[in-house]
Amino acid sequence: MRTTINPLAELKSDTAEMITKSIKEWAEKEVMPYRHEIDDNFEMAERAMKKLFVDIGMQKLLVPESAGGAGLSFEELPPILYHSFSEIGKADAGIGFVLSALVASSASAIGSEVFDFMVDKLSSGFCRVSIVPPQFGNDDFRGFELAKAVEKGNKIRIKFYGRPLNSGFDADLFVVFCNYDGVSLAVLDGEEVERGEIVKTAGLNASRNCDVRIKAEVEKSRIIKGDAWKRLEIYLNLCLSSLCVGSAVDSCRIVGDWAEKRFIRGKPLKDNTVDAEVLGEVAKEAIEASMAAQFLAKSMLEDRSDDEIHTLSAITALKCSGAAFNVADRAMELMASQGYAREGLLEKQWRDAKSIAALLNQQHSLLELSERFFASKLWER
Amino acid sequence: MEFARIREFESPLERYLAEMIKDWGEKYVLPYRREFDEDWKEHRYVEPALEKLMVGYGFQMGVFPGEFGGWGIGNSDYFGSITARLMEEIGRYDTGIAVSVGVTFWPLFMITVKPHINYDLCAEFSELFARKKLTIAANAMTEPQGGSDIENLDELRGKTIRTTAVLDGDEWVINGHKLWPTNTGGMADLFGVVCTTKPGEADEKYFAYIYIPANLPGVKQGEPYRKAGMAADKNSDIWFDNVRVPKHYRAWGEGLDAKYFREIIATGCLGSAAMTLGAMENIYEILYEKCGELRYRGKPLKENTAVAAVLADIAAEIEVSRAAVYTYARMLDRPDIYGERYSAEMVARGRALKLKVCDACCDVARKAVDLLSHYGIDRSFDVEKHWRDVKMVQLWMGGRQLCQMDVARHFYDCKQL
Numbered sequence A: 001m002r003t004t005i006n007p008l009a010e011l012k013s014d015t016a017e018m019i020t021k022s023i024k025e026w027a028e029k030e031v032m033p034y035r036h037e038i039d040d041n042f043e044m045a046e047r048a049m050k051k052l053f054v055d056i057g058m059q060k061l062l063v064p065e066s067a068g069g070a071g072l073s074f075e076e077l078p079p080i081l082y083h084s085f086s087e088i089g090k091a092d093a094g095i096g097f098v099l100s101a102l103v104a105s106s107a108s109a110i111g112s113e114v115f116d117f118m119v120d121k122l123s124s125g126f127c128r129v130s131i132v133p134p135q136f137g138n139d140d141f142r143g144f145e146l147a148k149a150v151e152k153g154n155k156i157r158i159k160f161y162g163r164p165l166n167s168g169f170d171a172d173l174f175v176v177f178c179n180y181d182g183v184s185l186a187v188l189d190g191e192e193v194e195r196g197e198i199v200k201t202a203g204l205n206a207s208r209n210c211d212v213r214i215k216a217e218v219e220k221s222r223i224i225k226g227d228a229w230k231r232l233e234i235y236l237n238l239c240l241s242s243l244c245v246g247s248a249v250d251s252c253r254i255v256g257d258w259a260e261k262r263f264i265r266g267k268p269l270k271d272n273t274v275d276a277e278v279l280g281e282v283a284k285e286a287i288e289a290s291m292a293a294q295f296l297a298k299s300m301l302e303d304r305s306d307d308e309i310h311t312l313s314a315i316t317a318l319k320c321s322g323a324a325f326n327v328a329d330r331a332m333e334l335m336a337s338q339g340y341a342r343e344g345l346l347e348k349q350w351r352d353a354k355s356i357a358a359l360l361n362q363q364h365s366l367l368e369l370s371e372r373f374f375a376s377k378l379w380e381r
Numbered sequence B: 001m002e003f004a005r006i007r008e009f010e011s012p013l014e015r016y017l018a019e020m021i022k023d024w025g026e027k028y029v030l031p032y033r034r035e036f037d038e039d040w041k042e043h044r045y046v047e048p049a050l051e052k053l054m055v056g057y058g059f060q061m062g063v064f065p066g067e068f069g070g071w072g073i074g075n076s077d078y079f080g081s082i083t084a085r086l087m088e089e090i091g092r093y094d095t096g097i098a099v100s101v102g103v104t105f106w107p108l109f110m111i112t113v114k115p116h117i118n119y120d121l122c123a124e125f126s127e128l129f130a131r132k133k134l135t136i137a138a139n140a141m142t143e144p145q146g147g148s149d150i151e152n153l154d155e156l157r158g159k160t161i162r163t164t165a166v167l168d169g170d171e172w173v174i175n176g177h178k179l180w181p182t183n184t185g186g187m188a189d190l191f192g193v194v195c196t197t198k199p200g201e202a203d204e205k206y207f208a209y210i211y212i213p214a215n216l217p218g219v220k221q222g223e224p225y226r227k228a229g230m231a232a233d234k235n236s237d238i239w240f241d242n243v244r245v246p247k248h249y250r251a252w253g254e255g256l257d258a259k260y261f262r263e264i265i266a267t268g269c270l271g272s273a274a275m276t277l278g279a280m281e282n283i284y285e286i287l288y289e290k291c292g293e294l295r296y297r298g299k300p301l302k303e304n305t306a307v308a309a310v311l312a313d314i315a316a317e318i319e320v321s322r323a324a325v326y327t328y329a330r331m332l333d334r335p336d337i338y339g340e341r342y343s344a345e346m347v348a349r350g351r352a353l354k355l356k357v358c359d360a361c362c363d364v365a366r367k368a369v370d371l372l373s374h375y376g377i378d379r380s381f382d383v384e385k386h387w388r389d390v391k392m393v394q395l396w397m398g399g400r401q402l403c404q405m406d407v408a409r410h411f412y413d414c415k416q417l
């Protein structure tokens, strides 16, 4: 079964290969044996996360070598993220989702004063970072509501109530989209955030989320101004896209095994044309997603504007999350009860992929694309 | 908001039952619905709700003819419409409970629906269901090697069934292994079991539908399986090991069992479509409320044209689905006009209905989750629960592909499918 393509030559590197190998071993040892139970047992997910984040060092990809990290540069990062998140997506998209937020947040902070504050956290044990994106509510920023940031002497007072993207219940750091100087990111210590009860969700169970209340006063140095939010979104989109590629490939693997072994009308499922057509569609989607994610990773190595990459990353994330969901959804069609059963493993990919797709808010992203490519005036008041 | 249907065809009994279900759903399901997912194994919340409906409100006896103390749904001139309405109204609250109730009636349809009412078996089994105790039936078709081929009667004619029934004097001796039937995992009191009297033969005369009380020696139900959704329905393995039942527990006999079993397919398709219709209506109700509350671009979500267009698509799907469900239901009401419910034509129409309405429902649920974004995947908004639950309705009874094949076979006169 070949539902993957050889990666683009530009995306190959020894470091990427080494990290991917470690992730593969991690998945085999820490996730795969427990995958059907992991959603009911957060401790299992947490144990696996700790190994990936701390022991393998995925939370320290951007931490300077002097502070015990890998000290990767922006030139090295995209291929490594593509390969490593694709690998994680084959095992547990929820864990990859939590890591995506951490990597994207650290990438957004590089070069700013707050980076050292983050490095301290990232290099002193298991760490989760929660992103607090704009929310349904008032129209502060492209139709959504931002956390309020008000200057108070030398400090900035941040006020917010709502739902983070991920890990609100467990995060050690919060990166909050706020209305300071246009749009900025405020980096808060977990202790500055009041948390509600864990919300139960359809999937991505490694990310325990809750509504949070923020009423914090922080130094100005904790605010990242300018286009940092765009960089955060670019890296988040790359990580999530790659994660979804992995998820799609895993769903293909699962349904491929099934279609080989399961007999319908006296022959393997895959030899019935109606089912083979579904398998063809599933393979097409997975490969398209992988092409899109690789194109994004490669584009990030080229000399392109942040704006262009930002747009490309949004398109790629939509494409890949949609593909991961479609692949799992159509694969489930062919696996029927076995696909729907927890032990069949597919249903976890199905719930996780759908959750990522829903969180990416497709409709809003399409409006942003229309604004960019057709100059639609959508945000003017 | 009531979605489209021809109201002239609504029977008084149907309206009355719908009101009872609403009363039950608001009191005994909604307050506990968010606990159902964790309750998949124990049914600490599910079972009392089911018991209330079946015993408290009396639905358990619904299909038996009046002379046996039932409501006579099976011999009513509104059989299809009432069945659809029950599934629609229960499906609004929970499709898992809907299938549990529907599948209790399902095997009994073989013997309680006119013109094929088996009075002897009705007399015997109605006593079981008349007890003031939750009594549940299961329809055991699917086997480890596959469910679709067993339901693919027109092509395979029972050839792949491995559960055997051998006549020994006045008793059938049953051996076999079934899996997945609704209401198993220890719940069922009575099974309707699809068996073969000659394994490997593709001939409908060997297709046997035999009732097996769950408390007989040799019957074993496994532990319930964990699933993506449908927590209110328990499913497990069932083993029949030299189980002996009286000869008259075979529903009808050679040829007739397969013939009336097609009606099981037709009603299963109607019930599946109707319960997903109910789920869509509940999704609509949730969206109506939440898209008014959540704000985007300075106004309620629903006042944004891009969102309104999706909401419109959702409403349109429900509108057309409801019209289709009740059209088919009405056709099942009137075999005198539209032909026997077990005819190839009515089965194909049922398959077409299930295919279309289940696809519509999965699409509606998917769009609703997307619209609400992080609230869409939040279990306290209930939309994602429907999204997880209804997927299985699309997949069961042979899934989309068997539906497609049965529809193509009939509507295009295909000979080799």
Ligand SMILES: Cc1cc2nc3c(=O)[nH]c(=O)nc-3n(C[C@H](O)[C@H](O)[C@H](O)COP(=O)(O)OP(=O)(O)OC[C@H]3O[C@@H](n4cnc5c(N)ncnc54)[C@H](O)[C@@H]3O)c2cc1C
Residues within 6 Å of the ligand: A262, A263, A264, A265, A269, A272, A274, A275, A333, A334, A335, A336, A337, A338, A340, B103, B138, B139, B140, B141, B142, B143, B144, B145, B146, B147, B148, B149, B152, B179, B180, B181, B182, B230, B233, B235, B392, B395, B396, B397, B398, B399, B400, B401, B402, B405
């Ligand atoms: C919640 C739940 C409730 C259920 N309730 C019941 C019940 O009450 N009674 C019962 O007996 N079973 C029940 N089932 C089982 C269900 O009906 C079967 O899963 C279903 O019929 C498909 O069978 P299978 O899973 O064995 O898949 P298979 O039969 O192996 O089919 C796999 C796939 O093959 C494809 N396929 C099917 N037919 C054809 C064809 N003719 N040509 C080409 N491709 C085809 C379809 O994509 C199908 O999904 C239930 C399952 C669940 C999860």
